[in-house]
Amino acid sequence: MWIANSFDQVKTPTFVALGNFDGVHRGHRQVIQPILGSVHATVVTFHPHPQEFFTGKRRALLTPIAEKACYLTELGVQQLVLLPFNRELARLTPEEFVEEILVQRLQAQQVSVGQDFCFGQGRSGTTAELQVLASRHGIPVQIAPLHTCQGERISSSAIRHALTEGNLERANQLLGRPYSLMGKVIHGQQLGRTIGFPTANLQLPPEKFLPRQGVYSVWVSRVSSGTPQPLPGVMNLGNRPTVDGSTLSAEVHLLDWADDLYGETLIVNLEGFLRPEQKFASLDELQAQIHTDCEIARSRLTVPQFSTN
Numbered sequence: 001m002w003i004a005n006s007f008d009q010v011k012t013p014t015f016v017a018l019g020n021f022d023g024v025h026r027g028h029r030q031v032i033q034p035i036l037g038s039v040h041a042t043v044v045t046f047h048p049h050p051q052e053f054f055t056g057k058r059r060a061l062l063t064p065i066a067e068k069a070c071y072l073t074e075l076g077v078q079q080l081v082l083l084p085f086n087r088e089l090a091r092l093t094p095e096e097f098v099e100e101i102l103v104q105r106l107q108a109q110q111v112s113v114g115q116d117f118c119f120g121q122g123r124s125g126t127t128a129e130l131q132v133l134a135s136r137h138g139i140p141v142q143i144a145p146l147h148t149c150q151g152e153r154i155s156s157s158a159i160r161h162a163l164t165e166g167n168l169e170r171a172n173q174l175l176g177r178p179y180s181l182m183g184k185v186i187h188g189q190q191l192g193r194t195i196g197f198p199t200a201n202l203q204l205p206p207e208k209f210l211p212r213q214g215v216y217s218v219w220v221s222r223v224s225s226g227t228p229q230p231l232p233g234v235m236n237l238g239n240r241p242t243v244d245g246s247t248l249s250a251e252v253h254l255l256d257w258a259d260d261l262y263g264e265t266l267i268v269n270l271e272g273f274l275r276p277e278q279k280f281a282s283l284d285e286l287q288a289q290i291h292t293d294c295e296i297a298r299s300r301l302t303v304p305q306f307s308t309n
Contacts, residue, residue, distance in 0.1 A: 001073045003065075004081045011079055012107035014042040019114055020156075021045050023062035024071040026176040027114065027147035027154040034112040034142045036076045043072055044106065046089075047082040053090070060209035062156055067182050067205075070267075081106070094125030098133040108134075112142045149174055166212035168273045178219070178269035179211065181235075181250060185261045197290050199236075199251035200261045202268070210248070213238040217272040217297035220252060223265040231257050232301045234293050235268055238277035253290070255298055272300055 004010045015038035021028045035041045045068075052059040063071065069080055083089065083101070092100065097120050102108040111134060119125040125133075131141040147154045154174050162171035163179060172178050183202035204210075214237060219230035233254040240249065252268055274293055280286040 001069055001077065002079045003069060004079065006084070007105045010042075010081055010106060011040050013109050014040045014044075014079070014081075014106045015110045016042050016044050016102070016106060016108045017077075017112045018044045018119075019117055020049060021063075021068065021072075022049070022156045023159055023175060024068060024075075025154055025156065025159060025174055026149065027144075029075065029176065030147050031112050031114045031144045032072075032075060032077065034144075035110060038110070040079055041077050042079040042081055042106070043077050044081045044083055046085040048085055050085050050090075053085050058207060061207050062159060062179075062209050064205040064207050067180065067208075070182075091121055094120035094129055095133060096120075097125065098130070098137070102134065102139065103137050108139055110140050110142070112144065114144050115146050117143075160209060163209070163211035166214065166273045166276075168211065168216070168270055171211070172270075178271055180270065181208065181210075181268045182223075182265065183250065183268075184265050185263060187262065197253045197287070197294075198258075199253045200266060202250040202252065202266060204250055210237065210250075211270065212273070212276070213248075214276045215274040215293050216270045217274055217301050218252065219269040219271060219301065220254060221267045221269075222261070223267060230269065231255070232298060233257075233268075234274070234290070234297045235270070236277065240277075253294070255294060272297070 002011060015035040017032040017035050019028065019031060021043060032043060047065070049059045049061070065082070072080055102111065111130070113127055113130065115127060117127055117130070119130065127141070127143045131143070134141045150173070152158060159171050159174045162174065168179065181202060181204060183204040185200045186203045187201070216235045216237065218233045218235045220233045221230045231254050233252050235250060235252045237250050238248065252266065274296060280289060
């Protein structure tokens with residue numbers, strides 16, 4: 001995928017899906033679908049997230065840029081444009097946004113947005129207004145209806161709430177795929193090796209949204225392996241209270257792997273929430289619980305088939 005950080009890097013003309021797309025969930029994919037197969041099929045998103053710009057506070061993301069690019073590539077998107085969200089962009093009126101961004105900069109031939117998309121100064125532009133303004137330049141605008149799952153609107157906020165509550169099954173339903181963590185394996189304290197359960201310690205992007213702390217059954221893929229076959233595992237996300245840990249860490253134990261993974265990038269798909277993190281009286285008790293966790297995970301791990309509709 002071609003990633004453009006400035007307008008000078010954009011490959012034009014473009015067929016554009018426009019939005020934040022944090023999570024690339026089932027609703028987002030309905031917005032992206034109309035442009036797939038087009039020349040320079042392009043997702044245009046804002047960077048940083050507008051809420052981060054206006055509040056001055058870092059916003060935790062379901063899909064940081066590298067992870068978002070991976071999912072978009074799988075869908076068939078050819079180009080990702082990171083539209084710099086700054087004071088100048090925020091001040092553009094809806095008319096200026098269409099003329100300066102869509103027409104002049106992106107040379108858009110078609111635009112797809114979600115039903116609740118707003119744009120322009122103070123979020124004053126609606127999808128209906130976008131259709132009218134774009135039509136003056138011969139640009140058709142397709143509006144994807146709001147997508148629901150079991151009566152609930154699919155949204156990044158709903159997914160965040162489910163992950164915070166530890167309701168991984170619901171979060172994965174809304175996403176249409178397992179929630180994932182992607183990070184490089186770095187050296188940790190290597191305490192897992194001393195109790196027979198070596199772990200890969202993941203260095204996660206600081207802006208990554210993390211789910212409820214606890215133990216998860218996971219499928220793990222090695223980015224460098226070149227093979228799609230994932231490996232089963234168990235992940236602990238937390239502070240490791242039994243060994244007086246003081247910092248949050250994500251540690252993965254692979255059930256069928258014993259080789260060195262240092263320096264590799266792993267994609268960890270969260271399949272099930274097994275239990276909250278807890279403090280044990282001894283390392284022997286911790287070892288016994290990890291053994292139980294692994295057996296439960298092995299019995300439950302099946303490759304799920306998620307609907308994208």
